[in-house]
Amino acid sequence: MDVSNLRPEYNVYKAVYALAHALDNLHRCEPGTGPFPGRSCATLHTLEPWQNIQFSTSFGDEVSFDKNGNVLPIYDIMNWKWRPNGQINIQNIGDVKISMVKEDLAIYDRKIFWNFESKKPPQSVCSENCPAGTRMARQRGQPVCCFDCILCSEGTISNSTDSTECSMCPEDFWSSPGRDQCVPKKTEFLSYHEPLGICLTTASLLGAFICAVVLGIFTYYRSTPLVRANNSEMSFLLLVSLKLCFLCSLLFIGRPRLWTCQLRHAAFGISFVLCVSCILVKTMVVLAVFKASKPGGGATLKWFGALQQRVTVFALTCIQAVICIIWLVTASPTPHKNTAYHNDKIVFECVVGSSACFILLLSYIGFLAFLSFMLAFLARNLPDNFNEAKLITFSMLIFCAVWVAFVPAYVNSPGKYADAVEVFAILASSFGLLVALFGPKCYIILLRPERNTKKNILNQNINKQTRSLTH
Known part of the structure; x- marks a missing residue:
């Protein structure tokens, strides 16, 4: 028993x-x-x-x-x-x-047998127990056993019942909706997997593909009068630089790393200076050829031969390269976890390091673009074989408009949207240059081959010169 x-x-x-x-x-x-x-x-x-x-x-x-x-x-x-x-x-x-x-x-x-109607133990306090995620706050003028259960504030938790205070979450964590545990903060950056990143990536690759197609067309028809009359060497170099401009936008997409932060603006700055330098040289050659066509202007062309054009493009691009090197050496851009935009999110972004170098980089591109625009604007009424100046004027107008609008949009865009604005400006200006400069030429080469003859171009030149002299 x-x-x-x-x-x-x-x-x-x-x-x-x-x-x-x-x-x-x-x-x-x-x-x-x-x-x-x-x-x-x-x-x-x-x-x-x-x-x-x-x-x-x-x-x-x-x-x-x-x-x-x-x-x-x-x-x-x-x-x-x-x-x-x-x-x-x-x-x-x-x-x-x-x-x-x-x-x-x-x-x-x-x-245990409780001798009450409810068959439950008696309540020893006048308030119910505070669950996890809340803290006890004593009711003023009431006994100690009387209290209110207050939900922990954002970023703090209590993981036990009847907690008297809430504890802060670590730096990279945030409170769960129930305020009973700390969970890792969400991360935000311009990702390849979100719709915005997918659209920008697709546009960038599409632009690079179109540049490759146009380059193939110009290479195949390089012996035709239209291609030869429009400074084919600079056109080829311009298409390569445009392709680099499209591809450099991919560095702005994805989680920022040290090497992408350092490379993105350097690649962007050098690619665009190379592109605008080619346009500037093409514009100067147009003016030089037109001036050489006048009596006594033949000596002008010796300053704009193939070698001089290459040296000019190389020198202008080297200036931008020096700016980028100084920037990377003195105050290199670095990845940064920004928690100022959102309390519950970590925004990964690239800190430019030196705002002065970033402004200088953009200013140099803007200076060359404005100079190209002014020269092309002055040459817009030249005869037809030199009328590329009209296309350059229009393309530079698009380019300048995009980047003037970029500055306030970039400053006022937080986190990943700042990168998206910059990528959009790169793509918009690159597509503007590609379509404005090479769209009409591809149209004539592929769809109107009868206009791509030396006789037709010369006849148009004579007619244009005649109308120009008449007026």
Whole structure:
């Protein structure tokens, strides 16, 4: 039978077993191997309280004695339970076990009988427990047990009930909607996987592909009068630089890295200066050829030969390269985790490092573009074989308009949208130059080949010159 529920009987049971264990240990002890001083054994005539005994009952209870010989108690926690017939049943719902090293308290909640209508334990406070994600705020003028549960503010959490305060999340984490745990902050940058990034990437690759197609067309028809009359070498170099302009926009898409931050503006600046330099040289050659066609102007062409054109483009591009090198050496652009735009997001962006170098880079491109525009505008009414000046004027007008609009849009765009604005400006200006400069020529080469003859071009020149002299 389960004698553990019979308290007096159980004590007698433990007393008998304590005596039995003591006698057994006494009987088994051999002189010289005992547990007492001098390795002696106890005797019935010299027993002392400190000569302790310790054993476990078959019910798992430990029986031991303190230094005074008193047994270490086990307290039962009892519960009075009403039976349907009106009688009272005393039930053990827990115990307190005291040993030499610790005290164990065990309560079995499911066995407890609460003598209330709800059959639930009474409320010890006037407010419910505050769940995780909230903190306790004491109600003014009320007892200490009365409080309100206030949701933790953004960026703070409480992960236990009845918290008195909320704790801050680490720097790269933010509170969950329930304010009960810290979760990693969302990251934001112009990604290849989002619709905006996909559109810009597609436009960039499309522009580079069109440049390659146009370059193939001009290479195939390089011996035709139209291609030869429009400075074919500079046209080829211009198409290559436009292709680089399209491709450099890809450096602005994706998570910023140190090498992409350093390369993106350098590649952008050098590619566009190479492009605008080619346009500027083409414009200067148009003016020089027209001036050489007049009496006494033949000496002008010697300053605009093929070698001089290459040197001019190379020199103008080298100036931009020097600006980029100084920028990278003195204050290189670096990736940065910006948390100023959004509290719950980390915006990855490239810090330009030196605003002065960035402004100087853009200003140099703008200066060359404006100079090309002014020269092309002056040459816009030249005869037909030189009428590329009209196309250059229109293309430079588009180019300047795009980049003038870019500056305020870039300054007022936060995070990834600043990169998107810059990529859009690169693509818009590149497409403007590509379509304005090479669209009409490809139209004539592919769809109107009868106009791509030396006789037709010369006839148009004569007619244009005649009308020009008449006016």
